[in-house]
Amino acid sequence: MITNNDNKRPKSVMQFVDMEMLVPQDHLVRLIDKTIDFEFIRDKVKHLYSLDKGRPSIDPVVLFKMVFIQYMFGIKSMRQTVKEIEVNIAYRWFLGLDFTESVPHYYTFSKNYERRFSDSTIFDDIFMEILDKVNQKGLLNKTTLL
Numbered sequence: 001m002i003t004n005n006d007n008k009r010p011k012s013v014m015q016f017v018d019m020e021m022l023v024p025q026d027h028l029v030r031l032i033d034k035t036i037d038f039e040f041i042r043d044k045v046k047h048l049y050s051l052d053k054g055r056p057s058i059d060p061v062v063l064f065k066m067v068f069i070q071y072m073f074g075i076k077s078m079r080q081t082v083k084e085i086e087v088n089i090a091y092r093w094f095l096g097l098d099f100t101e102s103v104p105h106y107y108t109f110s111k112n113y114e115r116r117f118s119d120s121t122i123f124d125d126i127f128m129e130i131l132d133k134v135n136q137k138g139l140l141n142k143t144t145l146l
Contacts, residue, residue: 028072036134045060066095082105
């Protein structure tokens, strides 16, 4: 069936929306957000950031949540993860990004990892704390860890 272009709505329409309403209540990111307070990451990495040198850094909580999205949803690369975050409202909501905010470039994550995190156990430390928090809430199936 061929449709008449006159019946299509313009793609560039100003709308007021509430991201909170657009993310389903049963979406996995909501459960994770309720279960884990990711603010502990700031304390774990603060010694790796300078307050008075260079440009303002990307929020480390956002960077780690991006990795969490990648692994939680089985995305193969950080480049693809960024592309998915750009168009997925639930992922943006989870990261605290609105519709107009840029998603950190995959290269930004790579350089942060290389410069700040590669010579440390910070990823393991954060992962273990997340596992502990999930386990405390009774949401960890230990048979999948073996």
